[in-house]
Amino acid sequence: MTNFGTRIVLAATGAILIGIGSWIMAAPTIILATSEVIVEHDAGLMSEVTAPSGMLVIVGAFMIVSAIKAHLASLGLAAGTVVYGSYGFSRMVSQYLHGAPSDSLVVVMYFELAVAALLLALTLKIQAANPLQRLDAFPHEMAQ
Numbered sequence: 396m397t398n399f400g401t402r403i404v405l406a407a408t409g410a411i412l413i414g415i416g417s418w419i420m421a422a423p424t425i426i427l428a429t430s431e432v433i434v435e436h437d438a439g440l441m442s443e444v445t446a447p448s449g450m451l452v453i454v455g456a457f458m459i460v461s462a463i464k465a466h467l468a469s470l471g472l473a474a475g476t477v478v479y480g481s482y483g484f485s486r487m488v489s490q491y492l493h494g495a496p497s498d499s500l501v502v503v504m505y506f507e508l509a510v511a512a513l514l515l516a517l518t519l520k521i522q523a524a525n526p527l528q529r530l531d532a533f534p535h536e537m538a539q
Contacts, residue, residue: 408458409456419447480507
């Protein structure tokens with residue numbers, strides 16, 4: 396993947412996190428319903444569902460900033476790997492422990508794991524290309 400491609404991946408996957416996080420924060424019952432999870436309004440449950448949404452928005456925003464600021468690219472990729480990977484892995488464990496959820500949530504799990512794998516591969520590529528393990532993912536000419 397080219398340097399421009401890495402930036403696009405960072406920005407796109409960051410924007411997805413911002414979108415999902417914002418949607419969860421604003422309308423948790425609606426996003427649950429899209430996954431065939433219907434719940435009555437319960438303030439405690441809504442708090443639990445909404446709690447991770449801020450992290451999604453903040454990490455997504457950081458990923459977009461890291462697509463712009465070259466010296467942060469490696470950290471942005473790593474942060475995205477952790478977020479997407481932890482969600483995908485947790486869904487997989489939940490499926491094993493509690494049974495299969497709706498088909499849409501299974502698709503989401505595969506998407507999260509695929510994005511995590513892509514972000515991890517890009518992170519490793521950047522680190523392998525730079526023997527000094529600098530955070531600078533792009534040539535200095537592009538960063539300016």
